[in-house]
Amino acid sequence: MRLSRYFLPILKENPREAEIVSHRLMLRAGMIRQQGQGSFSWLPLGKRVLDKVCQIIREEQNRAGALEILMPTIQSADLWRESGRYDDYGKEMLRIKDRQDRDMLYGPTNEEMVTEIFRAYVKS
Template structure:
């Protein structure tokens, strides 16, 4: 598809909340749109760039013999309690209960999940 056919909302002015150079550039170039604090939507050009970066990383991983894994975003709070990091993130960590009233959380990192996977084998 030609770039001229993309939805590309270029900004003339730099948003004042954008302090980091890369953030300013991505906003102005129409790659991302901020929906709320820390929450961004990838617009067509931004998504295309992200996909290209992912492809390059995968090619380099393949070349080095590494394999990719995909971890769940929602994780058991029990793993985080066991690691001692459950309270480290404070109130900023999104904590929820599943339909069985088990404590879950939105995992900001995946060390606990990876450790649990390898411990199982």
């Protein structure tokens, strides 16, 4: 693709809200666009870089014989209560109810989910 037809919204000035050097550089290079506090859109150049990093990581994992899994971001609050970490995150953790009125949350990490998967399937 010709550069003249490539969507690359670069910035000439340092964004005021960007304090970290890498954040500033990614914004200025047109890799990301900040949508809100902690929320970013990956623009075409940034998405290409992100995909390349993921490809390198995947190649190294394959070389090491690792397996990849994908877990849901919405998780049962019961798992978090069982681990004792449900209240540790405080009010910042996004908590919701599903259609059956069960407590769910937006999982900030996946330790509880991995533990549940292995508990269900791995027997020693």
